[in-house]
Amino acid sequence: MNNTSAAGGIRRLGPYAVAGLFGLTAAVTPCAALADEGGVSFWLPGNFGSLAATPGVPGWSWATLYIHSDVAAGAGQQFPRGGRVDVGIAGRADLVVFGPTYTFATPFLGGQASVSLFGISGRSEGSAALSLTGPLGNTIGINRTQDLTSYGDVIPQVSLKWNQGVHNFMVYGTGDIPVGDYDPSRLANLGLGHGAIDGGAGYTYFNPQTGNEFSAVAGLTYNFKNTxxxxxxxxxxHVDWGASHFFTKQLQLGVAGYYFQQVTDDFGAPASLGGFRARIAGIGPQIGFLFPVGDMDGYVNVKAYKEFAAEHRPEGWNAWLTFALSPKAPEATAPKPLQRKY
Known part of the structure; x- marks a missing residue:
């Protein structure tokens, strides 16, 4: 692939580079206060956003995300969890995801590499209208509600990005280290209870001259067994996408969406539930703002999704607030005129 240098791509993006650095955020644990078996995946749809594949600024940066989610399933829908079947589940969560990213200045395979490590904390609330006795002998419960304020799993992440004019490409890999607070007998958890790996690729079209941008990133998750x-x-x-327009160098407005589809069957679900393949889609508005913070660049982004087309998964809405700091992006410079030699 022919591409411009990493430094050249960053100078071309100028102040937009900090926004591109955080188009990809951490894949976080259950936003709906439900264990993975309860219909919520390791991958939280909406993680990727606008400018996901554009290069970042070399050096250390920091991102903090606040995520609120409110979802529910129909009264008759059944979800396996911890050896039992929960009916009529609902969940609410307020999570904070935080961590550093280091972006390398030296090109790797012609692109720009970065590594991240994210932690999770927050409050999770789950409820079920009815919990039926499962094969492990769990007690039947009616109208159960539980909440938990604690810590979640640890999420490492790597990415590699290439720039070629207005076209940007990326590959990424991430996963779940299951060290978070998890108990299979609880309705509310912040840990998954199992590991996972996820990888994929993405594309961003971005023209700084017009301010128009479109991004799409697709990935695949493999889940390890919950022992x-x-x-x-x-x-x-999963596919996450975003489209936006920069009305100024600071103000960004647009839309974002996602589609999530489980492609292979669960192992361990009751025979009556079959393969229990999950599906969900969402769409909503976004707004971003870039600003200086001392000798750093700051970025704030707010986006919200309304979910639909759910299958074997609760649906509702979720909102994201991102605050990011990175080294100041170099300004684009005009080419120097040729000097005549006398």
Whole structure:
């Protein structure tokens, strides 16, 4: 692939580079206060956003995300969890995701590499209208509600990006280290209870001259077995996308959306539930703002999604607030005129 240098791509983007650095955020644990078997995946749809594949600024940066989610499933829908079947589940969560990213200045395979490590904390609330006795002998419960304020799993992440004029390309890999607060007998958890790996590729079209941008990133998740329940989620396919326009060098407005589809069956679900393949889609508005913070560049982004087309998964809405700091992006410079030699 022929591409411009990483430094040249950053200078071309100028102040937009900090926004591109955080188009990809951490894949976080259950936003709906439900264990993975409860219909919520390791991958939280909406993680990728606008400018996801554009290069970042070399050096250390920091991102903090606040995520609020409110979802529910129909009264008759059944979800396996911890050896039992929950009916009529609902969940609410307020999560904070935080961590550093280091972006390398030296090109790797002709692109720009970065590594991240994210932690999670917050409050999770889950409820079920009815919990039926499962094969592990769990007690039947009616109108159960539980909440938990604690810490979640650790999420490492790597990415590699290439720039070629207005076209940007990326590959990424991430995963779940299951060290978060998890108990299979609870309705509310901040840990998954199992590991996972996820990888994929993305594309961003961005023209700084017009301010128009479109991004799409697709990935695939492999879930390891939950040894506490002997349950293993199937593989998940997901696409996140965003489209926006920079009305000024600071103000960005647009829309964002996602589609999530489980592509292989779960192992361990009750026979009556079949393969229990999940599906969800969402769409909503976004607004971003770039500003200086001392000798750093700051970026704030707010986006919200209304969900639809749910299958074997609760649906509702979620909102994201991102605050990011990175080294100041170099300004684009005009080419020097040729000097005549006498």
């Amino acid at each position: 506490s329940t002997q349950y293993q989620n199937g593989m998940d396919f």
